Amino acid sequence: MNKLLGLFFCISISLTVLGTERTSVIKIPLGERNDYTSVIFEILENNKGGNIALEFEKGVYNFYPEKAAGRFVRVSNNDNGYKRIAFYLDGMQNVEIRGDKTEFLFHGSIVPFYINNCTDISISGINIDYDTSFIFEGLVIANNPAEKSIDLKLAEDIRYEIMGTRMFYMGYDWSQSLGQNIIFDPATNAPYYYTSKYLHHDWKRELIAEDMGNHTVRLSGFESTEVPPVGSIYIDKGPYKLNRMFPGIVLHSSSNINFSDMNIYMAGAMALIGENTEHVSMKKFNVRLREGSKRFISASADATHFVNCRGTIQFEDCIFENMLDDATNVHGTYMIVNEFMDDDCIAVQFGHLQQEGFLFTSKGDTLQLINRKSLLPVTRFVVKEAKSINDNYWIIRSETPLSKPDNSDQLAVENLTNAASLVMRRCTVRNNRARSLLISTHKPVLIEDNYFDSMMAGIIIAGDANSWFESGNVSDVIIRNNTFVNMGKGGEAPQSVLQISPEIPKSERERGYYHGKIIFENNLVKTFDSQVIYALSVKDLIIRNNTFVSTKDYKPIFNDLAFIDIQNCKNIEVQGNSFEGDHHKAEVSVIDCGYINLKKQKGFKEETVAKPNTFFYQQ
DSSP states (O other): OOHHHHHHOOOEEEEEEETTEEEEEEEEOOOSOSOOHHHHHHHHHTTTTEEEEEEEOSSEEEEOSTTSEEEEEOOTTSOOEEEEEEEEEESOEEEEEEEEEEEEEEOSSOEEEEEESOEEEEEEEEEEEESSOSSEEEEEEEEETTTTEEEEEEOTTOEEEEETTEEEEEOSSOEEEOOSEEEEETTTTEEOTTGGGGOOSOTTSOOEEEEEETTEEEEEOOOSSSOOOTTOEEEEOOSTTSSOOBOSEEEESOEEEEEEEEEEOOBBSOSEEEESOEEEEEEEEEEOOOTTOOOSOSBSSOSEEEESOEEEEEEESOEEESOSSOSEEEEOOOEEEEEEEETTEEEEEESSGGGTTOOOOOTTOEEEEEETTTOOEEEEEEEEEEEEEETTEEEEEESSOOOOOTTGGGEEEEESSSOOEEEEESOEEESOSSOSEEEEOSSOEEEESOEEEOSSOSEEEOOOSSSSOOOOOOSEEEEESOEEESOOTTOSSOOOSEEEOOOOOGGGGGGOOSEEEEEEESOEEEESSSOOEEEESEEEEEEESOEEEEOOSSOOSSOSOOSEEEESOSEEEEESOEEEOSSOOBOEEEESOSEEEEESOBSBOSSOBOOOOTTSOOO
C-alpha cells in the first residue's frame, strides 16, 4: 500500500476476476480528510494500467486544485488551457468508479474528469457539484429604462467586488468579469419569454457597476431593446473565450465509456464533451439543478457535446435542464483547404477559434472534400499521413493523387471515418437556453419517446462550412413519438421544432441535396408560434401522423409564417397529420421541390402555398 494513502486512513483493496482480467477493488472510505485530491492522484499513479474499481461511500468527498494533476488540455468547443484535474485517467483500461449517491464537491478552478486514450471506463452513482457557481445570478429589484440600468439583489453565495466601474464575481481561486448574459423567469425556472429583447448584445462593452450596499448592485449601460424587467433573474457567465474553462467530463480518443445514475449540478463549461471517442452510453445521466437549490443554471454551456466520435452515442432516461446551451450536439468538423501543396497533399486550417488544437484526422481515415458553398462532395481519399504543424494548421497527404478542382479556393474537408450513430430514448430536455438537439452525422439517428421544452429550436439538422464549421450531412434520421412544448420562446429569429437549415446560398441549391432521409412521425407538438417545421435541401422528407396543437401559453412572436416550410427538397411526404388551432388552417409552403405527396391532413389547407421563411439563410 502506498505510504501516502496509509498515512491518513485505511483503504481496503481486494481482487476480483472479471473475464480474463484481475480487477483490484479499492474502497475509499469517507474519513475526516477535507481534500481527497492527492488520494485519487496516488491511486491512479499506482495503477496506471487500469483494471481497478474505485468504490466510494455515500457522503461528500471534497476536491481542491492545489494537489491536482496539471495538464495543458485542448478541448473542442471549449476554452483551451492549463487545467487542474481531479480524476486524470490516461491510457487506462477496465476502470470502474462507483458511488452510492456519492457527492464529489469541487472547489475552484478544477476539472472533475479527464479521460484520455482509455478503454472500458464506467462511472456510476456519482453526483458532481461545485461549492460556488461559475454563473453570476441576481434578482432584478428595480430598473430604469431611461438610464438603461437595473438593480440586482445578488444570490447569497455570490462573492463579488467592484473595481472602479467593473464588476467581478469570484470563487475559491478565480475571478470573472461580466460578459454574455440572459434573463430567466423565476415563475417558470426557464429563460424569459422573448428574452432576446433584454440581452446586452454588446457584451464586449462591459456594463457599468455600482455597489448599492446590502449585497445589491446597479448595472447600467445596457445595449438592449428593453432593460430586464423587475422580478426577472439576471444571468451572466462571463466573457466569450473565458467562460468555458472548466468542463465537467472530458473524453479524448477513448472507447467504451459508460455513465449511469449520475447528476452534474454545475459545470463551468460543457458538462460532458467527447472527442474522437467510440461508443458512449449514458443511462440516467443528468445535468440538472440540485433539488432545493436556489441556483438557476446547471452548466454554462452544453449538457453534452460529441465531436468526430464513432460507434454509438446512446442516451436513455436522462434529464438535461437549465444549462446555457444545447442538450447535445453530435457533429464532425470541416477544415478549410488552405492550398494544394502537391498532387497528393493539402494544407488545411480550422475555421472556428474553439476548434483549434483538435485532433482532426489520423492515418487510414477516409476524408471528403466538399464545396464550401453548396456543401456537396467533390472527392474522397484515404489519409496516408497527417501532421499537425500547430493548433490551427495541418498538412494532410493522400494515398492517391488528388485532382485540383477549378474552385480549389472554395473547398473544405471533413472526416467520414469519425462519425457516430445516435440513439436517444425517454429523455427530458427543459428550461435551457438554446436548442434541444443538434444533429450533424451521416450515421443512423433514432430519437424517440423524449420530452423537449427549450428556448430555441427543438431539433436542428444543419451543416455549414462558413461559420461554426460543423459537419456533416445526415442520411438516416428517425424522430418519433416525442413531445415538443412551446419551442422558440426566445425571439430574435424564428426557431422551428424541426429545423433543417444547412447554410447553402440560393445560387447553389439546385446542384443537389445535402441531407438524405429524415422521418418525423407520431410526435405531439404543442406550439404558440406560427412555424413548426423548416426544411431545406433534403432528398427524402417524411412528415406523417403527427399531432400539432396551437396553445395560448404565449403571444406569437413571428406571425404569418407557413406552419411547414419546405424548400429545395426532392421527395416529400406530408400525410396523416392533424392541426388543432383557432379559426384557421395550417399552411404547407413548398418551393423548388420535386415530388410532393400531401394527403389525409386534418386542419391543414388542401393546397400548398409559396411563402418561404425570409428569416433563414437567404444569401
